[in-house]
Every structure is written in structure tokens, then in C-alpha cells.
Amino acid sequence: MREPGKVWGNSEATSDDFNVIIVGAGFAGMYMLHRMRGMGLKAIVFEAGDGVGGTWYWNRYPGARCDVESVQYSYQFDKQLEQEWTWSEKYSPQPEILEYANHVADRFDLRKDICFNTRIDSATYDENKIEWEIVTDKGHTHRSKFCVFATGCLSSFNQPRFDGIDDFLGTTYHTGQWPHEGVDFTDLRVGVVGTGSSAIQSIPEIAKQAKHLTVFQRTANYTIPARNAKLSEDYVRSIKDDYAGLRERARQKPAGYDIPLNSQSVLEVSKEEFKSEFQARWEKGGTQFLAAYGDLLLKPEANEKAAEFVKEMIRDTVEDPVVAELLCPTNIIGCKRLCVDTDYYKTYNKPNVKLVDVSETPIDRILPSGIAHKGIEHQFDSIVFATGFDAMTGALFNIDIRGRDGRSLKEKWDGGPQTYLGLTTNGFPNMFTVTGPGSPSVLTNMLPSIEQHVNFISDCISYMRENGHSKIEPELEAELNWGVHVNEVADLSLRSTCASWYVGANVPGKPRVFTPYIGGFPRYVERCKSVVANGYEGFSLA
Numbered sequence: 001m002r003e004p005g006k007v008w009g010n011s012e013a014t015s016d017d018f019n020v021i022i023v024g025a026g027f028a029g030m031y032m033l034h035r036m037r038g039m040g041l042k043a044i045v046f047e048a049g050d051g052v053g054g055t056w057y058w059n060r061y062p063g064a065r066c067d068v069e070s071v072q073y074s075y076q077f078d079k080q081l082e083q084e085w086t087w088s089e090k091y092s093p094q095p096e097i098l099e100y101a102n103h104v105a106d107r108f109d110l111r112k113d114i115c116f117n118t119r120i121d122s123a124t125y126d127e128n129k130i131e132w133e134i135v136t137d138k139g140h141t142h143r144s145k146f147c148v149f150a151t152g153c154l155s156s157f158n159q160p161r162f163d164g165i166d167d168f169l170g171t172t173y174h175t176g177q178w179p180h181e182g183v184d185f186t187d188l189r190v191g192v193v194g195t196g197s198s199a200i201q202s203i204p205e206i207a208k209q210a211k212h213l214t215v216f217q218r219t220a221n222y223t224i225p226a227r228n229a230k231l232s233e234d235y236v237r238s239i240k241d242d243y244a245g246l247r248e249r250a251r252q253k254p255a256g257y258d259i260p261l262n263s264q265s266v267l268e269v270s271k272e273e274f275k276s277e278f279q280a281r282w283e284k285g286g287t288q289f290l291a292a293y294g295d296l297l298l299k300p301e302a303n304e305k306a307a308e309f310v311k312e313m314i315r316d317t318v319e320d321p322v323v324a325e326l327l328c329p330t331n332i333i334g335c336k337r338l339c340v341d342t343d344y345y346k347t348y349n350k351p352n353v354k355l356v357d358v359s360e361t362p363i364d365r366i367l368p369s370g371i372a373h374k375g376i377e378h379q380f381d382s383i384v385f386a387t388g389f390d391a392m393t394g395a396l397f398n399i400d401i402r403g404r405d406g407r408s409l410k411e412k413w414d415g416g417p418q419t420y421l422g423l424t425t426n427g428f429p430n431m432f433t434v435t436g437p438g439s440p441s442v443l444t445n446m447l448p449s450i451e452q453h454v455n456f457i458s459d460c461i462s463y464m465r466e467n468g469h470s471k472i473e474p475e476l477e478a479e480l481n482w483g484v485h486v487n488e489v490a491d492l493s494l495r496s497t498c499a500s501w502y503v504g505a506n507v508p509g510k511p512r513v514f515t516p517y518i519g520g521f522p523r524y525v526e527r528c529k530s531v532v533a534n535g536y537e538g539f540s541l542a
């Protein structure tokens with residue numbers, strides 16, 4: 001059904017044909033819209049939520065905040081924006097990041113071209129017209145020359161279907177779909193399932209309110225204290241005075257994040273020296289801990305030194321030795337994403353907090369009154385599922401995407417995603433993914449990665465217009481070669497060796513493939529630049 005003249009955001013649209021349709025109004029979709037408008041293109045964004053911000057719109061759980069320093073986890077495309085926005089904390093809380101997203105939307109007047117509360121159900125390529133046909137959950141159809149999926153790597157939440165889950169008489173929550181009005185756990189008995197980043201941020205906050213909190217842990221995770229703090233005026237001024245320098249230094253770093261890197265091997269220094277380095281980084285806080293030595297993610301014996309240090313910290317902090325041992329991870333540090341916390345381990349010293357190990361015996365089922373484990377009934381008023389996301393491909397597979405000859409993306413990627421640069425895939429002309437599988441995305445500070453991707457896509461569309469092309473598609477050979485390279489670099493890193501969401505292990509039935517590109521931001525950017533310099537090498541243009 002076609003319905004011209006309906007309300008978009010705040011204004012009326014007069015047509016349902018666009019140059020570019022963008023799906024998602026997180027940081028990626030917002031900047032994509034801004035760039036398209038700047039090029040004089042007619043673009044529209046469809047967003048399932050009723051506001052901008054993506055991750056920061058949905059993940060409103062207590063304690064949610066970024067773990068890349070805010071002054072770096074921010075847009076850099078507009079110098080004035082950088083100067084006028086002031087971050088209040090080293091790692092800003094979710095409300096402030098959402099406020100920033102809203103500020104950007106207002107400042108660049110983005111809302112009028114965003115259609116909120118609208119989920120895209122399908123996207124089909126029409127080979128005759130060289131157009132994409134998009135169908136919304138309201139049954140409306142729209143067409144465009146280009147389709148850009150800015151649907152997010154961590155936006156399709158993972159809710160394990162425990163037996164009895166629908167019978168629970170209390171309230172259940174998922175950290176990735178938190179109620180906008182907030183939740184008051186005062187005097188309640190609360191169960192939290194999961195001990196990933198979302199759980200590790202929310203558990204200390206929930207424990208402050210709840211009468212009793214029980215955490216169900218399947219895999220213990222490593223977490224480093226955030227040492228979060230308010231930013232002083234002087235510090236903010238010094239950043240604003242040299243934002244360009246900061247961004248440039250960050251661009252040279254593998255994670256697109258300016259942190260102190262040491263390329264030395266931990267195996268070549270004395271025990272006293274590496275312990276003192278780990279201690280200094282533990283005191284400083286944050287993910288820079290893993291940058292203490294160059295081989296921590298390359299050699300198990302090097303990794304063990306950092307892992308042992310963190311385990312010592314856990315044993316020093318957690319008073320009950322049995323609980324401390326349960327909290328000590330047994331896998332590679334940094335293999336699953338390193339967490340960053342405020343008072344996580346200390347929280348287990350509180351009398352109202354209990355840890356239940358479900359590593360060997362899974363949760364039996366959900367009961368009307370709580371959670372059954374090993375035949376024991378744990379009674380709750382509320383259960384929080386901090387069980388993560390169907391990462392990287394989940395949001396794309398929620399949409400029935402069909403390319404040339406009606407082939408579905410889901411079928412094509414049945415054995416694991418195949419992309420060229422994480423941005424495009426053969427058989428799906430004029431379709432782009434921002435932070436798609438095979439791009440650095442989740443292994444980097446995502447804001448610079450998002451901007452780089454959006455700039456690449458925008459420049460590509462601009463090149464096509466200037467050179468009279470109407471269709472772009474990656475060649476199969478280029479895609480296969482990129483896939484080989486993505487796997488080769490993944491195999492060098494210990495990160496690819498454990499059952500993490502990076503390899504799809506958290507979702508039953510997902511193929512075990514290391515999806516993000518681990519070769520580093522600078523190397524990726526160089527590759528993109530050389531593709532462009534060579535006339536969009538690896539792409540076929542018509």
C-alpha cells in the first residue's frame with residue numbers, strides 16, 4: 001500500500017519515493033541523514049523507537065554509561081558541535097548521551113526527516129528499476145535508489161526462552177529494552193540473569209535499592225574499575241582547545257581510541273615491572289588496562305599475566321573466598337569484551353547480594369514465584385535479564401532483505417556473514433550496512449568508525465552521481481578476499497578463541513564465525529582509502 005502525504009517526524013512528506021532510505025536513528029542513521037541532506041539528496045530515516053539515540057534510547061537500565069571516554073565517544077564532523085557540547089563525566093551516564101543525541105537531532109533539524117515508531121519489515125531490490133522497495137510494519141511501501149541499514153550491532157536483544165517464562169507473576173525486564181519511566185526496586189526481591197557489561201553496570205545500582213538481589217552467573221567476566229569522575233572545567237577546556245589533536249591521535253590507534261598503548265611484550269619484563277604497570281592501569285581504570293602490553297591478546301602465556309593480576313584483585317576485594325573464586329573468570333582476559341564497572345566486585349560483600357553459579361547446571365525453569373535452579377526455588381518480585389544481544393546480524397535478519405533474483409540475505413549469510421569491507425555484500429546492489437559484519441565496529445570506539453563508514457558511503461554515492469553511475473555492487477572475488485583477510489587477522493588474536501557474542505556463541509544455532517574486523521581502525525581506513533583511490537576497486541559500477 002502506498003500512502004503519500006503522511007506525517008514524518010514533525011512534518012508532512014509529499015512523496016514516498018526517496019533517493020536514500022536509512023533504517024535506524026542511532027548515531028549512524030542520524031549522521032547518514034545529515035550527510036545525505038548536505039549532498040542535496042532526498043533522504044528519510046525509519047526508526048522503530050519514538051526517539052533518536054539507538055543504543056542510548058533503549059538501554060536505560062540503572063548504571064548504564066559508556067566505557068569509552070565521552071570526549072572521544074562523540075561526533076567529530078562538526079567543529080562547532082564539539083565546542084558547544086560539554087560532557088560532565090569521564091564516562092557519561094545514559095541520560096546525558098541520549099541528551100547529546102537529541103541535541104544533535106535538534107541542532108541539525110534531523111527529526112523532520114525521521115519517521116519514528118516505524119519498524120521496517122522487508123526490503124526488496126527491484127532489478128528492473130534499480131530501486132529498493134521498503135515495507136514498514138504499518139504495511140506502507142516506499143522506494144529509493146539506495147538503502148542504508150544503520151540498524152546497529154547491538155540492537156536486537158537476546159531473550160532466552162526459559163521454560164515457564166510466561167508464567168512468572170512478577171515483572172520481568174531486559175536491560176536492552178528498559179522502561180522509559182525507570183524502575184524502583186526498593187524493598188523488592190530481584191533476580192539478575194547474566195554477568196556481561198550490562199549486568200556488571202546495573203548490579204551495583206540494583207543492589208543499592210533491592211531488599212535482596214540474586215545474580216545468576218553462567219560465565220564469570222573480567223571487569224576493570226571505571227574510576228569515573230566529574231570532568232573539571234580546566235580539563236574540558238584543554239580538550240576543546242585541542243580536539244583536532246585528540247581526534248588525530250585516536251585515528252592512529254587500533255581501536256580509534258586515544259589510550260596509552262605499550263607495544264612491549266609482557267614476557268620480556270620482570271614480574272615486579274609488569275605488576276606495577278598493571279597496578280597503575282588498574283588505578284587509572286577503564287579498558288586501557290588491556291593495552292598495557294602488546295602481546296596480551298596474542299599469546300596465552302602473556303594473557304595469563306594480566307588475567308592473574310585481575311583475579312588477585314577479585315580475591316582481595318571479595319570477602320567470602322567461595323564467592324571470590326566463583327567470580328574469578330577461567331578464560332582469556334579480553335576474549336569476551338572486557339567490562340568496566342563501578343564497585344562491581346565490592347557489591348558481593350553486601351549482605352543482601354547472593355551469587356548463584358549456573359555454569360554447570362543451567363537454570364531449570366522460571367516459576368510463577370521466581371527461578372528454579374538445581375531444584376531450589378529462588379523467589380523474586382522482579383527478574384532482570386541482562387542476557388545481551390543477537391549481535392552483528394540480529395537486527396539485519398529481523399528484516400526480510402532480498403537482493404538480486406529474490407535471494408534473501410539470511411540465506412546468503414547462513415554459514416556466516418560475507419561482506420566487502422563490512423559495508424556492502426554481493427548480490428545486494430545499492431545497499432550499505434553501517435558497522436556491518438566484517439567492519440571494525442564493536443572492536444573500536446564506535447563513533448569514529450560510524451563517521452568513517454558514513455563518509456565512505458556518502459562519498460561513494462557522490463562519486464556515482466558525478467560519474468553517471470546508477471548501480472554499485474561489490475564483486476564476489478573482492479568480497480571473498482576480504483572475508484579471507486577478516487578471518488586471517490581474527491585467527492591471530494586470542495579474541496577469536498572463546499564462546500563470545502563476537503563469534504555468535506550466545507545465540508543458539510548461530511554459525512560460529514568471528515564477525516568484526518580485528519585488523520584495527522588505521523589499517524581499515526587505509527584499505528578503504530586505497531579502494532577509493534583505485535576507482536572503487538573491488539566494486540562493479542554501472
Ligand code: FAD
Nearest residue numbers: 024026027028048054055066067068119120151152155446
Ligand atoms: P544503534 O544505536 O543500535 O541504533 C540502531 C537503531 O536502529 C535503533 O534505534 C533501532 O531501534 C533501529 N532499528 C533496528 N532495526 C530496525 C528496523 N527494522 N526498523 C526500524 N528501526 C530499526 N560503543 C562504544 O564505542 N563505546 C561505548 O561505551 C559503548 N557502550 C555501549 C553500551 C551499551 C549498553 C550498548 C548496548 C552498546 C554500547 N556501545 C558502545 C555500542 C553502541 O551500540 C554504539 O556505540 C552505537 O551507539 C551504535 O550506534 P548505531 O547507530 O550504529 O546503532
Ligand code: NAP
Nearest residue numbers: 065066067160194195196197198199218219337386387388
Ligand atoms: P553480554 O555481554 O552478551 O552478556 C550477557 C550475559 O547473559 C552473559 O553473562 C551470558 O552468559 C548471560 N546469559 C545469556 N543467556 C543466558 C542463559 N540462558 N542463562 C544464563 N546466562 C545467560 O550482553 P551485555 O552485557 O548486554 O553486553 C553486550 C555488549 O554491549 C557488550 O559486550 C558491550 O559491547 C556493549 N555494552 C557496553 C557497555 C559499556 O560499558 N559501555 C554496557 C553494556 C553493554 P555467557 O557469558 O555464559 O554467555
